[in-house]
Amino acid sequence: MIEILSLFYLGDSMEEKILVTQSSMPPYEEYIEEIKELWDSKWLTNCGNLHNKLQSNLQQHLNVSNVELFTNGHLALMVALKSLGLKGEVITTPFTFASTTNAIVDCGLTPVFCDINEFDYTIDADKIEALVTDQTCAIVPVHVYGAVCDVEKIERIAKKHNLKVIYDSAHAFGVSYKGKNVSTFGDISMFSFHATKVFNTIEGGCLSFNDETLKQKIMQYRNFGLNGEQVEVCGINAKMNEFQSAMGLCNLRHNQEEIAKRKLISDCYDNLLAGVKGIKFLTLPDSIVRNYAYYPILIDQSVYGLNRDEVAGLLEKHNIFARKYFYPLTNEFDVYRDKFNGKTPIASKVSKNILCLPMFADLSIDNVKHIVDVLIAKK
Numbered sequence: 001m002i003e004i005l006s007l008f009y010l011g012d013s014m015e016e017k018i019l020v021t022q023s024s025m026p027p028y029e030e031y032i033e034e035i036k037e038l039w040d041s042k043w044l045t046n047c048g049n050l051h052n053k054l055q056s057n058l059q060q061h062l063n064v065s066n067v068e069l070f071t072n073g074h075l076a077l078m079v080a081l082k083s084l085g086l087k088g089e090v091i092t093t094p095f096t097f098a099s100t101t102n103a104i105v106d107c108g109l110t111p112v113f114c115d116i117n118e119f120d121y122t123i124d125a126d127k128i129e130a131l132v133t134d135q136t137c138a139i140v141p142v143h144v145y146g147a148v149c150d151v152e153k154i155e156r157i158a159k160k161h162n163l164k165v166i167y168d169s170a171h172a173f174g175v176s177y178k179g180k181n182v183s184t185f186g187d188i189s190m191f192s193f194h195a196t197k198v199f200n201t202i203e204g205g206c207l208s209f210n211d212e213t214l215k216q217k218i219m220q221y222r223n224f225g226l227n228g229e230q231v232e233v234c235g236i237n238a239k240m241n242e243f244q245s246a247m248g249l250c251n252l253r254h255n256q257e258e259i260a261k262r263k264l265i266s267d268c269y270d271n272l273l274a275g276v277k278g279i280k281f282l283t284l285p286d287s288i289v290r291n292y293a294y295y296p297i298l299i300d301q302s303v304y305g306l307n308r309d310e311v312a313g314l315l316e317k318h319n320i321f322a323r324k325y326f327y328p329l330t331n332e333f334d335v336y337r338d339k340f341n342g343k344t345p346i347a348s349k350v351s352k353n354i355l356c357l358p359m360f361a362d363l364s365i366d367n368v369k370h371i372v373d374v375l376i377a378k379k
């Protein structure tokens with residue numbers, strides 16, 4: 001009985017629960033229509049018809065010559081690192097999801113942590129060169145929250161020191177900079193199509209790259225290292241299946257519309273929060289076409305009065321679930337603490353003061369107003 005009651009009991013305020021995110025889904029009938037042919041073909045994975053259709057649609061959508069699909073973004077990132085044959089140190093950011101650092105370490109590479117900038121929280125390109133040693137083989141920057149890294153400076157540094165660049169673009173689907181899709185920067189970019197991302201295939205991801213000669217290696221590493229009957233490299237299994245691909249084909253049709261809805265929500269937050277002292281939201285230059293993947297706010301306790309954890313608690317009291325994202329930093333995880341080089345004081349400060357407010361295409365404007373009202377009332 002208590003359990004049944006708790007299903008309906010939504011806390012003291014009896015307000016509707018607002019979660020930080022909600023997955024985008026196509027109309028039910030559209031998905032059913034898409035998967036129908038699988039009952040005829042009985043071909044469920046290993047580069048089926050739907051997989052190939054999605055691959056080709058994404059190549060067009062991301063405006064890049066090569067796209068390879070994966071069962072998730074994390075394994076895609078691992079395959080990217082493996083296929084480039086990297087060894088040694090990788091300069092990267094700790095202000096990211098566990099996946100980025102885990103992938104580097106799991107591939108036998110040594111992360112060297114570079115600090116971030118205070119404006120858009122991406123890697124501070126001015127601090128990269130000081131971390132380059134004769135062991136450095138690559139840079140793995142992250143387009144955090146769909147902001148774009150300083151791709152020009154990073155490219156110059158990479159050229160000068162002969163380093164590979166692999167972008168973690170998990171947050172940046174649909175983002176472009178100076179008219180170029182982020183899929184085209186660096187040697188390889190990884191996108192995540194996880195259920196919580198701007199574009200989802202339930203779980204899923206892809207690698208995009210310009211150099212056609214990488215294709216063979218990437219496909220091999222994705223499928224156990226097989227080349228015909230032979231195994232030539234120690235590969236993994238990271239293929240995208242047909243049901244994921246079907247979800248992708250459907251969601252891609254609605255993606256522009258979803259991003260447009262996110263923009264309205266983001267603009268509304270911006271307008272309402274503009275007058276709130278001590279809360280800073282993300283503003284990006286006009287050279288970037290955004291995807292509004294997240295709505296991070298940076299809280300300055302000395303001005304706003306409450307610290308980040310208190311703000312998260314206040315929102316929770318009203319059944320609003322924000323996310324401390326990214327906190328802790330990856331170099332503060334138990335498994336990595338004090339193990340790798342690189343001082344990151346700005347990342348550390350941002351990580352303690354950042355909070356991602358609810359953001360998804362179907363979040364109502366009334367709820368956005370309600371969230372900001374709570375932030376203004378501070379009670």
Ligand SMILES: *Cc1c(COP(=O)(O)O)cnc(C)c1O
Binds near residue numbers: 075192
């Ligand atoms: C989501 C995410 C990943 C991992 O992607 P999955 O598809 O969930 O495996 C990697 N890096 C960042 C920054 C992410 O947000």
